[in-house]
Amino acid sequence: MSETPQHLETPAPRSPGKPAAWHHAPLARALVSLALVLALGVIFPAEGAFFRLGTHQGALRQASVVGILACGLLPVILAGGIDLSVGSVLGLSAVVAAKLSIHAGEPAWLSVLLVLGMGAACGAASGSVVAFARVQPFVATLAMMVFARGLAKTTSGGTKVATAVPGPDGVLRYVEVPPLFRALDAQVFGGNVAAVTLVFLAMAAIVGVVCARHRLGRYLYAVGGNEEAARLSGVPVRATKILAYVISGVCAAAAGICQAAQEQQGDPEAGVTYELTAIAMVVIGGTSLKGGRGGMGLTLLGVLTIGYLDKILSINAVPEASRLMLTGAIVIVAAVAQKNA
Amino acid sequence: MEHISKRFGRATVLDGVSLDLHAGEVHALLGENGAGKSTLLKILAGVHTDHGGSILLDGRPVRPRSPAHAGALGIAVIHQELSLLPALSIAENLFVERPLGWFGFIDRRQERARAARILAEVGLDLDPDLLVERLSLPERQLVEIARALGRGARVLIMDEPTSALAGPAIDRLFELIAGLRARGVALVYVSHRMEEIERIADRLTVLRDGRVVGSARVGEIPLDQVVTWMLGPRHAPADVLPVSPSARDERLAVEDFSVDSADGERRLVDRASFVVSAGEIVGLFGLSGAGASELLLGLSGALGARARARAVRISSVPVRIGSPREARALGVAFVPADRTTMGLVPGMTAEHNGTLVVLPALSPLGWLRPARERRAALAMAADVGLRPEALAMDAATLSGGNQQKVVLGKWLLEAPRVLLCDEPTRGVDIGAKAEIHAKIRALAAAGAAVLVAGSDAREIAALADHVLVLRRGRIAADVARAEATPAALLALAMGHDEARA
Numbered sequence: 001m002s003e004t005p006q007h008l009e010t011p012a013p014r015s016p017g018k019p020a021a022w023h024h025a026p027l028a029r030a031l032v033s034l035a036l037v038l039a040l041g042v043i044f045p046a047e048g049a050f051f052r053l054g055t056h057q058g059a060l061r062q063a064s065v066v067g068i069l070a071c072g073l074l075p076v077i078l079a080g081g082i083d084l085s086v087g088s089v090l091g092l093s094a095v096v097a098a099k100l101s102i103h104a105g106e107p108a109w110l111s112v113l114l115v116l117g118m119g120a121a122c123g124a125a126s127g128s129v130v131a132f133a134r135v136q137p138f139v140a141t142l143a144m145m146v147f148a149r150g151l152a153k154t155t156s157g158g159t160k161v162a163t164a165v166p167g168p169d170g171v172l173r174y175v176e177v178p179p180l181f182r183a184l185d186a187q188v189f190g191g192n193v194a195a196v197t198l199v200f201l202a203m204a205a206i207v208g209v210v211c212a213r214h215r216l217g218r219y220l221y222a223v224g225g226n227e228e229a230a231r232l233s234g235v236p237v238r239a240t241k242i243l244a245y246v247i248s249g250v251c252a253a254a255a256g257i258c259q260a261a262q263e264q265q266g267d268p269e270a271g272v273t274y275e276l277t278a279i280a281m282v283v284i285g286g287t288s289l290k291g292g293r294g295g296m297g298l299t300l301l302g303v304l305t306i307g308y309l310d311k312i313l314s315i316n317a318v319p320e321a322s323r324l325m326l327t328g329a330i331v332i333v334a335a336v337a338q339k340n341a
Numbered sequence: 342m343e344h345i346s347k348r349f350g351r352a353t354v355l356d357g358v359s360l361d362l363h364a365g366e367v368h369a370l371l372g373e374n375g376a377g378k379s380t381l382l383k384i385l386a387g388v389h390t391d392h393g394g395s396i397l398l399d400g401r402p403v404r405p406r407s408p409a410h411a412g413a414l415g416i417a418v419i420h421q422e423l424s425l426l427p428a429l430s431i432a433e434n435l436f437v438e439r440p441l442g443w444f445g446f447i448d449r450r451q452e453r454a455r456a457a458r459i460l461a462e463v464g465l466d467l468d469p470d471l472l473v474e475r476l477s478l479p480e481r482q483l484v485e486i487a488r489a490l491g492r493g494a495r496v497l498i499m500d501e502p503t504s505a506l507a508g509p510a511i512d513r514l515f516e517l518i519a520g521l522r523a524r525g526v527a528l529v530y531v532s533h534r535m536e537e538i539e540r541i542a543d544r545l546t547v548l549r550d551g552r553v554v555g556s557a558r559v560g561e562i563p564l565d566q567v568v569t570w571m572l573g574p575r576h577a578p579a580d581v582l583p584v585s586p587s588a589r590d591e592r593l594a595v596e597d598f599s600v601d602s603a604d605g606e607r608r609l610v611d612r613a614s615f616v617v618s619a620g621e622i623v624g625l626f627g628l629s630g631a632g633a634s635e636l637l638l639g640l641s642g643a644l645g646a647r648a649r650a651r652a653v654r655i656s657s658v659p660v661r662i663g664s665p666r667e668a669r670a671l672g673v674a675f676v677p678a679d680r681t682t683m684g685l686v687p688g689m690t691a692e693h694n695g696t697l698v699v700l701p702a703l704s705p706l707g708w709l710r711p712a713r714e715r716r717a718a719l720a721m722a723a724d725v726g727l728r729p730e731a732l733a734m735d736a737a738t739l740s741g742g743n744q745q746k747v748v749l750g751k752w753l754l755e756a757p758r759v760l761l762c763d764e765p766t767r768g769v770d771i772g773a774k775a776e777i778h779a780k781i782r783a784l785a786a787a788g789a790a791v792l793v794a795g796s797d798a799r800e801i802a803a804l805a806d807h808v809l810v811l812r813r814g815r816i817a818a819d820v821a822r823a824e825a826t827p828a829a830l831l832a833l834a835m836g837h838d839e840a841r842a
């Protein structure tokens with residue numbers, strides 16, 4: 001209804017046809033971030049530790065579990081949402097996976113299927129609250145974060161679900177580590193790559209292909225870029241949002257199984273603050289928290305950047321407290337750099 | 342105000358506008374969209390500060406630097422979108438810029454007492470402690486006026502103050518305006534409703550293309566002359582077009598179609614009934630707030646349950662359009678007025694924007710087929726006259742004309758049975774405008790039923806086979822093509838309810 005000629009007031013569009021300067025491209029920015037972190041490793045190699053293969057194997061292995069969370073967060077963030085519950089769903093999944101495969105002795109395929117289904121249910125619940133009740137994603141997933149953590153503690157009885165199983169007489173019996181956990185904790189390809197890294201790469205590939213090559217992926221970008229325009233074009237906005245959270249939930253469940261396998265137990269406290277690291281990975285890669293812009297390639301660079309940063313700081317014996325502070329500072333620098341893009 | 346001018350980039354929006362306002366006088370300001378009214382008001386209100394010319398207040402030159410400064414000078418603007426803070430009380434809103442009390446501590450008792458006095462002045466009998474969000478829209482507007490008066494406003498500018506009001510609320514507002522006039526406040530009243538202007542304004546001034554084209558005392562000037570001023574000499578449509586081939590079978594029939602306002606208090610569209618045949622272009626002409634836009638939005642399913650009808654039929658089959666998805670399934674295409682907020686997804690290429698509507702057909706089993714999508718996008722580009730190179734660009738960086746071609750084109754890959762276009766060429770260059778008009782006509786010729794809504798009388802007159810003129814949500818007239826000159830349409834849209842054609 002405005003009387004102003006709007007086309008005159010909108011800022012002049014970037015001169016059409018001319019490509020933006022290279023340092024404005026998100027891919028270039030993400031590569032620069034990663035290069036800076038790697039340069040940090042070259043400058044502070046911790047007596048050559050940075051140049052050993054094992055360091056890089058370790059960096060990749062340690063980044064894998066949170067990396068899986070980041071893969072799941074990508075569709076949610078592309079659609080303009082956020083999922084704070086992934087760390088808690090990871091903890092819940094770790095507990096349930098341990099219960100099923102250690103205590104109940106269920107076969108691996110059934111345990112995996114049930115846990116992934118539970119993760120999907122958590123995502124569907126968050127997504128439905130966002131899509132139908134129109135609760136802000138921050139609030140809806142904050143609620144799920146608290147709820148899933150509580151459920152993890154209830155299910156586990158407040159203790160770690162480990163291979164020491166209390167019998168009916170209260171005496172602890174030690175049982176075998178289930179094959180599922182042993183398989184996921186193994187190193188493959190001649191002991192060079194951790195199995196969890198393969199899980200991470202597989203999840204990244206699946207989610208990446210969905211985002212780039214599936215109709216759902218296009219709808220994620222459309223809903224995140226301009227929800228109203230998407231709705232008026234007949235995009236199923238609600239279903240798109242719910243599916244984004246379902247993907248996030250499934251990834252968090254997969255990460256939970258991996259975490260349980262690595263620890264050989266289901267810790268109800270597993271994954272606390274992981275959601276923040278995972279969000280940092282997605283954002284530092286260059287995917288916009290406003291939605292509509294970004295992708296899996298960028299997210300992988302973000303996972304490597306944060307993963308390497310953490311590894312380089314730890315081989316240099318920087319205490320965890322300082323590591324956290326540095327990570328916080330670097331996320332801010334990346335966010336400000338993106339804003340000025 | 343003397344010789345006010347204002348440029349945005351290379352475009353001169355105001356060109357030497359002079360206007361004098363007198364204490365105790367209501368001055369009506371008229372002009373089509375883009376004539377420069379809003380810009381002029383924003384200069385007075387201190388929003389735009391880089392203008393030429395001078396503003397004299399009581400003979401002293403002033404230059405409002407900011408809305409707060411304008412307020413301190415005694416100039417206040419009551420906008421169409423009200424600017425109250427809904428979660429605060431009336432009293433808090435009245436003094437939000439300069440709370441009463443000392444050293445930052447707010448004296449609530451004093452605020453309440455003062456607020457009650459100010460409210461009484463505007464004839465509003467409300468508890469100053471009420472939260473603004475609990476007030477009705479007309480009450481909020483009165484509070485807004487009260488706030489301006491509380492700050493000692495001597496020049497009060499009202500931008501289409503009645504566009505959201507119903508009959509009794511308008512009477513109340515006009516009583517207040519009469520009272521303010523008697524107290525020596527100078528008022529600027531922006532509106533197109535001649536009925537209202539004749540009731541309360543003393544003088545009127547018409548802007549066109551950033552210039553004052555005429556000024557007169559109300560009552561001494563016929564509506565025809567005002568319309569001529571607003572439209573300018575280019576009365577006849579530039580291109581005389583063949584009338585669409587005689588209407589074929591009934592395609593879209595609408596009976597008693599109403600749209601409620603978001604708060605459910607008013608009807609933005611009130612029991613509209615009409616028929617559009619296949620191959621026909623029907624214009625919906627109305628000035629802002631008349632409901633033309635809302636009528637299309639409602640038909641497109643975008644307003645959900647706010648839109649109701651006794652019956653809607655497409656090709657004689659009764660339908661219910663509850664969402665844009667249902668509309669799409671029925672072959673109803675909707676081109677919204679505001680392409681940036683409702684039409685395009687920024688960050689996505691023009692190609693991906695263009696295929697968004699038909700994506701299901703391009704992605705069997707859900708998987709995208711880039712080659713197939715590319716072919717569809719190229720076909721779309723050729724169809725609407727978009728350069729193929731533009732397809733790879735971020736839709737947000739395209740020119741207005743190319744953006745509009747994408748917003749229209751995305752519906753054309755599956756030939757629509759009903760096409761709803763809201764202001765199809767707003768802010769579009771002349772070349773693209775002609776292409777879009779030609780495309781709309783071609784779609785009608787190919788058998789679509791087309792509804793074109795807008796407030797640009799020339800565009801509607803040029804495109805439509807016949808025109809429904811809307812006034813306050815009602816269809817006030819159905820004008821045949823031969824009589825639908827821009828001047829006739831504008832006169833009908835501005836005119837009295839009695840003055841039916």
